[in-house]
Amino acid sequence: MGNAVLVYPAIIKGLQGYDLVIADGRATIGNYLDALEKFLVTVPLDKQRNPGGNCQGCDLCCAERIPLTSIDYFHLAKYLTGDDARAFFDRFTWVAVDGRVVDISLRRDEAGRCCFLDPQKKTCRVYQVRPFVCRTFTCAAATQRALRLRSIITNIGEDELVRIWLALCDQGGRLLIHEARRPSVKRGDWGPTPFSGHTSYADIRLKSICPPDLWRSLWRSPRKQGGRKYGKSAGQSHYIG
Numbered sequence: 001m002g003n004a005v006l007v008y009p010a011i012i013k014g015l016q017g018y019d020l021v022i023a024d025g026r027a028t029i030g031n032y033l034d035a036l037e038k039f040l041v042t043v044p045l046d047k048q049r050n051p052g053g054n055c056q057g058c059d060l061c062c063a064e065r066i067p068l069t070s071i072d073y074f075h076l077a078k079y080l081t082g083d084d085a086r087a088f089f090d091r092f093t094w095v096a097v098d099g100r101v102v103d104i105s106l107r108r109d110e111a112g113r114c115c116f117l118d119p120q121k122k123t124c125r126v127y128q129v130r131p132f133v134c135r136t137f138t139c140a141a142a143t144q145r146a147l148r149l150r151s152i153i154t155n156i157g158e159d160e161l162v163r164i165w166l167a168l169c170d171q172g173g174r175l176l177i178h179e180a181r182r183p184s185v186k187r188g189d190w191g192p193t194p195f196s197g198h199t200s201y202a203d204i205r206l207k208s209i210c211p212p213d214l215w216r217s218l219w220r221s222p223r224k225q226g227g228r229k230y231g232k233s234a235g236q237s238h239y240i241g
Contacts, residue, residue, distance in 0.1 A: 004031040007039040015046035017141030021220040030202030045140035066106040069157025072131040160195035
């Protein structure tokens with residue numbers, strides 16, 4: 001599916017950002033990532049935090065909360081701790097519980113930055129297996145539908161990670177919690193998700209995670225495209241995945 005997702009430049013409030021459409025009903029999160037990453041290394045965008053600068057050597061985004069998805073967990077845990085899931089949660093995550101709400105993010109260092117940031121080089125120590133939110137962070141403007149798709153993937157993927165965390169806690173006989181405020185986690189709140197049973201983004205179809213209104217907004221069937229070229233001018237290419 002080489003043209004399942006199309007990412008193209010878009011002018012948003014006077015700045016060059018991006019938009020995207022889905023052109024194949026079988027498109028996966030993996031297709032979305034491929035298309036966006038090809039776009040980001042090819043098309044110059046107006047960076048909002050580092051105007052005129054380049055991402056390498058800039059660590060501003062590394063001080064933000066970095067939520068994890070279940071797929072991020074599979075990739076990072078395999079890379080860092082092998083089969084020792086408990087060691088991964090203990091050493092590299094921060095599990096915060098507020099009542100019935102669970103949030104799982106990457107642990108931060110004493111300076112409040114991602115634990116995988118090399119502070120001298122200002123580069124990522126696990127770049128090849130970095131989380132979804134890092135792979136899709138652009139430091140540039142995007143359309144509402146593009147931002148919403150990214151947010152939904154992140155949230156559903158984190159919900160699935162909570163299910164994995166609960167199963168691990170059941171095996172160990174205790175909840176692995178780093179920060180809590182009146183914890184009252186209900187296992188019934190965390191049912192199966194479109195991420196359930198999958199260990200790769202290439203296995204999860206975008207249609208399975210998109211609410212109907214978002215899917216209608218993103219969907220562009222090949223027949224309806226009629227050869228249309230996306231982008232603000234005919235001279236701009238789109239990037240496919």
